[in-house]
Amino acid sequence: MIDVFYSLVGVHQRFDRLALDSLYIHHLDFVMKPLFDRNSPVDNQLLDRIYTKILPRIHHKVNKLTLEPLSIECVLNTVHYPQLHSISFVNFHYETLLRHLQGDTIVRLLTDQITHLDIYICEKTTEMSEKNELSILVFILSMGKHLNDLTYNQWLSESAIRISPLNLLSKSLKSSSLTKLRIEVNAFDECLYLLDGRLECLSTLIIYICEITNSSSNTNNTKTLPKLKCFSLASNWYTYCYDNEIVSLLRRMLNLEELTLFLSVIRTESTYINGKQLNDEVLIHIPRLNKFTFNIHTHVINNNIKIDLPSNDDIRNSFIKIGYQQVDSFADDKLVNNRGNCHVYSLPYQFRNFMFMNSAFQGGGFDKVRCLIMFDRRPFEYELFKIISRDFPFLENLTLRNSEPQQNKQQQSSIFITFVHLVELDLHSIHIDYVVQFLSDRNILLPRLKNLYIDYEPLITVTNHFTNDATRPNCAKIEQLFIKEPFVRPENFQSYFPLL
Incomplete structure (x- = not known):
């Protein structure tokens, strides 16, 4: 924490040697994180001394910076950071971030140095510019010549509209260096577009989709994805599209080594997702998989047929039989109003x-x-x-x-x-x-x-x-x-x- 760091520097020569050691100053975080993780700007007086007295002494040892709107200009414009390769931008509005990104200092850093970039948007207004958000992503990917790891998250108020970070017409959204991407999007189509080849070297995709619905994409949804090694798919809302969209996508990942699924699936006139189904429909198609972390909730609606629902033991045993011993579940063995629920998840629970x-x-x-x-x-x-x-x-x-x-x-x-x-x-x-x-x-x-x-x-x-x-x-x-x-x-x- 930058305030703790500040309190040590200048107190004693021994403290100076300790506080200014490269082991401790390789990452400078200029965002305070009090109780409950509510970010607040570091005190201005504290920052002023850091800018003028401390940064000139340590700038050549800094590898990573975490910045918020009030600290970004002074931190980046005070000194040069020859070893800087990672930046996190926290609590920025779209327009504010875009303005800073287009400044000379960040353009130079993106072009020459930055390999890791984390962006956390905090937007409270009800109207946000899709053009601005698209501009941010296009700008970052076009300027980030060495960028290989990008995180793009949005913290939105309930009244704000979540704008998808992708646009169906955004042909300029591409990268030849990015290997790892964490991102939040609105719909399943955005996931398919990210995997259509525009990110040539992508091997890890960690994606949260607000709502998974049927795809309207015209991209080739059957082409294999041999470069993808790690894939994480999460959505907090129900989807009807597990069998016809998600299963089809996973089958394309022939060389996948790590898979994470966090899903709530609605099935009609059917039964719960179990280990045998998952193995036959997905896992046998990705033979190199060595790590599978999951929480799968199935909500069945059986208005017209009668199906004997599996018990908890049945669900667990279906996973044990395919080699997944550390699994737990809880399920309704009888329908209520023709509806039933089953949760099955890997252990220890990771979400x-x-x-x-x-x-x-x-x-x-x-x-x-x-x-x-x-x-x-x-x-x-x-x-x-x-x-x-x-x-x-x-x-x-x-x-x-x-x-x-x-x-x-x-x-x-x-x-x-x-x-x-x-x-x-x-x-x-x-x-x-x-x-x-x-x-x-x-x-x-x-x-x-x-x-x-x-x-x-x-x-x-x-x-x-x-x-x-x-x-x-x-x-x-x-x-x-x-x-x-x-x-x-x-x-x-x-x-x-x-x-x-």
């Missing part, structure tokens, strides 16, 4: 998200998960939340969707459930039982809760028009309250939510 968990969950180790979304047409009982608080110890974001009332409220334990790290809770469109359970400090403790999404009617009911002492402690911590419908703040509202 930050877990999507569409239901009441069939029995537990496991999920230390890496930070975001959990729960949905079911059966009640979420108290015991399930006990399991989740235990097995998701670092959970930060929780979303609940369930319109069914709890059946076992009288069996709730006198032992409190605590979600130690939970920052954000989404209770929109949910039965009031769960509002009671999570907002009352007699049921669940939420010591770090800051953001609450909720409907107004259940909120005033559970808080008894903002007078209920049982819900006051959890509500008093709220810093951001998201209520969709307009309302007039009543008399007790401000004292009940003092941090708003």
Whole structure:
């Protein structure tokens, strides 16, 4: 951290030797990361001294810079960095970043030195220029003569429109040096375009697709992809296109060595995805695969046929038989309203998200998960939340969707459930039982809760028009309250939510 580095330099000669050692200064991060990873600019006074007193002493040892909008100009224009090969741009708007990229210093760095580039867009406006975003990518790839590793991520507010970073007419979007790309896109077509040969040397593609739908691309979707060695495909939303789009794409990756899948698949008049199906349809076509990490959720809708659904043991055994021993699953063995769900995932669980968990969950180790979304047409009982608080110890974001009332409220334990790290809770469109359970400090403790999404009617009911002492402690911590419908703040509202 740059502030720690600053505090050591100039204190003592021995500290100077330690702080200015190339082992510690090869990467300078000019973005502060306080609790909950909310980035904030480094103090200006601190930066001024670093620019004028410290950078001139160490510039020749710096290999990587992490910059935000307020620090970029001074850091890059103060001194020359002959050993710099990696830059991360964090919390930039599109137009601001494009303006800086076209400056003489960055143009020279991109052309002569930079091999690794990370871009993290943070956009809050509802209107963004697709032309600007496309210009950023085209500019980077055209100027980055030595660029071999590019990350392009977007952090957008709910009101912002996610603009796809690719355009069907963007023939100029190409590179002859890039070997590794991490990127977020809107649709499956963008994935196909990235693999159509415009990135000649690409061997690793890590891609998040907002929604995977049927392709409308005119590109050759049957051509093999022999250069691709590592492929990661993730989407947080349901797709109907697993069998006809995703399977077809994976079969083209003949020399793939590492595969990561994070998918929620809807199938109609069918059964759950299991190990035998996955092997017969995909894995036998990529014989060099030596690492397979996955979380596959299947949601079946069988309105017209009756199929005996496999059990948890059946699902696990189907993977064990094809050589994947470290696998767990939980599945509905009976349909509810002609619908059923199965989650199967490799162990240890490697993802930050877990999507569409239901009441069939029995537990496991999920230390890496930070975001959990729960949905079911059966009640979420108290015991399930006990399991989740235990097995998701670092959970930060929780979303609940369930319109069914709890059946076992009288069996709730006198032992409190605590979600130690939970920052954000989404209770929109949910039965009031769960509002009671999570907002009352007699049921669940939420010591770090800051953001609450909720409907107004259940909120005033559970808080008894903002007078209920049982819900006051959890509500008093709220810093951001998201209520969709307009309302007039009543008399007790401000004292009940003092941090708003």
